[in-house]
Amino acid sequence: xxxxxxxxxxxxxxxxxxxxxxxxxxxxxxxxxxxxxxxxxxxxxxxxxxxxxxxxxxxxxxxxxxxxxxxxxxxxxxxxxxxxxxxxxxxxxxxxxxxxxxxxxxxxxxxxxxxxxxxxxxxxxxxxxxx
Numbered sequence: 001x002x003x004x005x006x007x008x009x010x011x012x013x014x015x016x017x018x019x020x021x022x023x024x025x026x027x028x029x030x031x032x033x034x035x036x037x038x039x040x041x042x043x044x045x046x047x048x049x050x051x052x053x054x055x056x057x058x059x060x061x062x063x064x065x066x067x068x069x070x071x072x073x074x075x076x077x078x079x080x081x082x083x084x085x086x087x088x089x090x091x092x093x094x095x096x097x098x099x100x101x102x103x104x105x106x107x108x109x110x111x112x113x114x115x116x117x118x119x120x121x122x123x124x125x126x127x128x129x130x131x
Contacts, residue, residue, distance in 0.1 A: 035108025045114035
């Protein structure tokens with residue numbers, strides 16, 4: 001059997017394309033492998049010129065509400081509860097979240113945020129939801 005035929009999959013067994021979603025601080029230099037660059041913060045990153053960021057989109061409407069952001073304050077003890085509350089806010093967005101899901105489907109994407117603590121941020125929650 002030819003090698004190419006051995007690896008050929010049927011259309012039924014094909015899985016939908018999965019996005020490769022990374023998280024990066026907005027202050028880091030853009031990389032050639034970043035793919036779509038999407039800023040996910042409600043506020044523009046302090047001290048950063050718009051021309052330097054090289055964005056494809058800014059989805060500030062999908063960032064945590066000001067109330068949630070102020071309550072959380074990146075307190076590791078509150079992260080679990082923050083995740084639940086933020087997911088509820090995202091699900092309430094409905095169409096906005098669906099549009100982002102469609103835009104990133106099967107693509108390489110870099111979510112940009114100004115936060116220093118990426119593992120305890122909304123970026124991690126949003127990335128996990130989009131995967």
